[in-house]
Amino acid sequence: MLTNKVKKRISFLGLLLVSVVTAVFFILKSLSNNILYFKSPTEIKLSQDIVYTKKIRVGGMVKKNSIDISDKEIKFIITDLNNELVVSFKGTVPNLFSEGKGVVAEGRLQDKDFFIADRILAKHDEKYMPPELKDIMKKNVE
Amino acid sequence: MFDLINPSKIFYLIEKIINFINSIFFIILIIALTFALILSPPDYLQGDSVRIMYVHVPSAWIGLASFTSIALLSILNFIFKIKNLHLISKSIAPLGLMFTCLAIITGSLWGQPTWGTWWAWDARITSMVVLAIFYILFILANKLIEQKDKANKISNIIAIVGLANIPIIKFSVDWWNTLHQPSSIKLDGTSSIHSSMLLPLMLMFLVLLLYCALILLMKYKTEIIRIKKKNIKRI
Numbered sequence: 001m002l003t004n005k006v007k008k009r010i011s012f013l014g015l016l017l018v019s020v021v022t023a024v025f026f027i028l029k030s031l032s033n034n035i036l037y038f039k040s041p042t043e044i045k046l047s048q049d050i051v052y053t054k055k056i057r058v059g060g061m062v063k064k065n066s067i068d069i070s071d072k073e074i075k076f077i078i079t080d081l082n083n084e085l086v087v088s089f090k091g092t093v094p095n096l097f098s099e100g101k102g103v104v105a106e107g108r109l110q111d112k113d114f115f116i117a118d119r120i121l122a123k124h125d126e127k128y129m130p131p132e133l134k135d136i137m138k139k140n141v142e
Numbered sequence: 143m144f145d146l147i148n149p150s151k152i153f154y155l156i157e158k159i160i161n162f163i164n165s166i167f168f169i170i171l172i173i174a175l176t177f178a179l180i181l182s183p184p185d186y187l188q189g190d191s192v193r194i195m196y197v198h199v200p201s202a203w204i205g206l207a208s209f210t211s212i213a214l215l216s217i218l219n220f221i222f223k224i225k226n227l228h229l230i231s232k233s234i235a236p237l238g239l240m241f242t243c244l245a246i247i248t249g250s251l252w253g254q255p256t257w258g259t260w261w262a263w264d265a266r267i268t269s270m271v272v273l274a275i276f277y278i279l280f281i282l283a284n285k286l287i288e289q290k291d292k293a294n295k296i297s298n299i300i301a302i303v304g305l306a307n308i309p310i311i312k313f314s315v316d317w318w319n320t321l322h323q324p325s326s327i328k329l330d331g332t333s334s335i336h337s338s339m340l341l342p343l344m345l346m347f348l349v350l351l352l353y354c355a356l357i358l359l360m361k362y363k364t365e366i367i368r369i370k371k372k373n374i375k376r377i
Binding site: 009010013016021032035036040059096101121125126127128129131134 | 221
């Protein structure tokens with residue numbers, strides 16, 4: 001069954017697969033910064049070369065009790081549990097935006113602790129459950 | 143064993159399976175839709191838009207599984223030159239493309255009310271678009287290249303190169319920050335979807351799988367007829 005032709009084709013495929021995987025690996029590696037849809041507050045704190053005029057996205061969790069709504073703007077804190085970033089935003093937020101939930105803000109950094117957002121996206125987690133169950137869980141916590 | 147995969151013999155078997163699926167398909171479809179649209183509860187956060195998931199997730203699974211099978215068939219076909227395998231992968235490709243596009247479209251419809259945007263160029267969504275492009279390349283290579291042997295070879299190589307994209311799609315949500323949430327149903331079988339929502343999801347998956355089997359068999363039958371018409375005794 002394994003004639004010479006077949007052996008040749010197998011080695012060709014092996015070579016093809018190895019080269020494709022290496023090529024993809026290096027492409028992804030060199031693009032790694034662009035593939036990240038958002039940066040965490042810690043990554044911003046640690047990064048040396050921040051361009052303040054460029055649009056970036058920051059993501060994390062909305063800190064509990066940090067949402068402050070006034071007539072002009074909405075202010076809240078994005079946290080990744082190590083570092084925090086204050087975000088200010090003018091406009092409407094998505095329905096799922098709330099305390100303790102994931103959020104991605106698009107806009108510009110003013111300095112390393114203050115961010116002005118043009119757009120707010122809510123990040124959904126992988127949990128799905130009926131509302132009654134959520135109420136029971138809340139009661140159990142309390 | 144090899145007699146079984148002989149296209150002339152399998153013709154009658156296909157007919158039987160098609161009839162069987164036809165007889166049960168609508169019953170299962172109605173049961174699954176009742177669970178998905180009426181009996182299952184809304185989500186505590188997303189409300190009723192969670193119901194989009196019952197189409198989105200199975201479509202994405204089928205899109206990925208179809209391409210993986212096309213690629214595996216292509217590897218076997220490339221090495222052993224079994225033309226029958228190429229007929230099968232040619233029959234899978236349009237289905238896979240349709241479900242990949244369906245996953246992208248339903249995802250976009252879900253993204254607007256939940257995330258607040260129709261589209262985001264994050265790793266998961268972009269890699270799904272790349273998958274759709276690979277499907278299109280595979281189908282076009284078969285349609286546009288006149289010489290059968292050449293078309294066969296080129297489309298096989300497209301499928302094998304595209305195989306590298308599959309783990310990228312699967313693990314994109316773990317390797318990078320994405321707007322798309324990580325998978326709810328893990329490879330080890332644990333799930334963070336409540337059982338009242340998992341049931342309609344699995345039922346819808348079954349329905350779409352049956353639909354795939356139906357269309358795949360019909361398409362495969364057409365391919366065999368096409369070959370018979372050319373009066374080729376064996377392929």
